[in-house]
Amino acid sequence: MTEDSAYPYPRPDSPPLLSPEDAETTLNVWLVPKFSMLTLFCLLEPLRVANRFGRKLFAWRLLSADGQPVIASNGVRIDVSGAIGELGTEPPGQTWHRNSVTRLMVVSSWEAEATVTAEDRAVLRRLAAHGAWLGGLDTAPFILARAGVLDGSRVAMHWESVPAFRQEFPSIKISTARFEWHGDRLTGAGGAASIDMMLMWIEQRYGPSLAEMVGRQIVHHRSIDEPSGRQLPTDSRLPRAVVRALAVMEANLAQPLSIPELCRLAGQSQRQLTRHFQTWFRETPRQTYLGMRLDLAQRILADSHVSVTEAAMAAGFGHLATFSRAYRQRFGEPPSVTARRGQSSPGW
Structure with a gap:
C-alpha cells in the first residue's frame, strides 16, 4: 500500500x-x-x-x-x-x-x-x-x-x-x-x-x-437540476389564493391585469384577497402588484443600457409621468438617475 x-x-x-x-x-x-x-x-x-x-x-x-x-x-x-x-x-x-x-x-x-x-x-x-x-x-x-x-x-x-x-x-x-x-x-x-x-x-x-x-x-448536497429563476414564496402558511395571485402577477408584469381579473384568476373575491394581502404583506394587492412592476423596471435600468421609456414599457407603464412619479416614491430617485448608472460603462 x-x-x-x-x-x-x-x-x-x-x-x-x-x-x-x-x-x-x-x-x-x-x-x-x-x-x-x-x-x-x-x-x-x-x-x-x-x-x-x-x-x-x-x-x-x-x-x-x-x-x-x-x-x-x-x-x-x-x-x-x-x-x-x-x-x-x-x-x-x-x-x-x-x-x-x-x-x-x-x-x-x-x-x-x-x-x-x-x-x-x-x-x-x-x-x-x-x-x-x-x-x-x-x-x-x-x-x-x-x-x-x-x-x-x-x-x-x-x-x-x-x-x-x-x-x-x-x-x-x-x-x-x-x-x-x-x-x-x-x-x-x-x-x-x-x-x-x-x-x-x-x-x-x-x-x-x-x-x-x-x-x-464541503458538506454540500448537489442540486444540479434546481432552477435558478426567482422563486415565489412557498411558506405553507400562505393561503393558496395568495400564492396563486403572486404567480399571476409575476406572469403579467409587462401587460398588467386589472385587479378584478387578477382576483378571478386567483379564484378569490377582491375583498377576501385584499384581506389576505393586508394580513401577510400589510398592503393591498394593487400595491404589491405595482411594487413588483417597479422592481422589474429598476432591475432593467440598473443592469442594461435601455432608455427610461423602454424600461417603463417593459414594466407595463403607458404614461411616463405616472411611471416616474411612482418610481421616485419607491426608490427615492428619478428613473433617469438609475438609468445613467446602468449606462455608465466607459468606451461603450
Missing part, C-alpha cells in the same frame, strides 16, 4: 496550493470591481478540495483588468496575479496552463459594466477567436454578451438580471437552470450555484467518485 492510498480521506496536511506550472488545469478568474465574494469562494473551494485527494489537479490565477487589486462588494481588497490582457500572450514554453486551452471565468455582481472598457471586451473577443473556454457568473453574462462572445449560446444568470438581459439581448436564449455549459461557454447564477457548477466540471474531467467526495468534504 502506498502512502497516498493509506488515506481514504485527504490528509490534513495536504494539499498544496498549486502553481499553474504544477497543475493539470488552470482556471483564470477575472474579478470585476464589486464582485461577489460568495461567488468567488464557491467557485474555488471545490477545486482546492479536489487537490487534497492526492493529485495535482487544479490551480487558479486571480486577474483584474489592469493587474491592480480589486475591491469586492463586501469591501474586502483582493490581490491579483496579473491583468486579463496577458492571457494568451505568453512566450512559447511559458504558458500559464499545461494544455493549449485558455480558461477564463468572469466574476462580477454590482454595476458589472461600470469599469469594463472597450479594450477589455477586445481581450475577450481575441481569446474567443483563439478557442478559449469562457465563463461568466452572476451578472458577468452581460460583459460576455456585450463583447459578442455569447452568440448562439444558452445562458444562465442570477434571476435579478434576467429581465434586463432579455431586454438588451433578445436573440440569446436564457435558461432557468442554475448554470449552463454550452460548448466552450459556461454561465451561471453565481453564489452557491457555483459549487454545483464546479462539481460538474470535476465529474466531467475526473469522474463522479471524485466529485462525490469533494461534495461530501
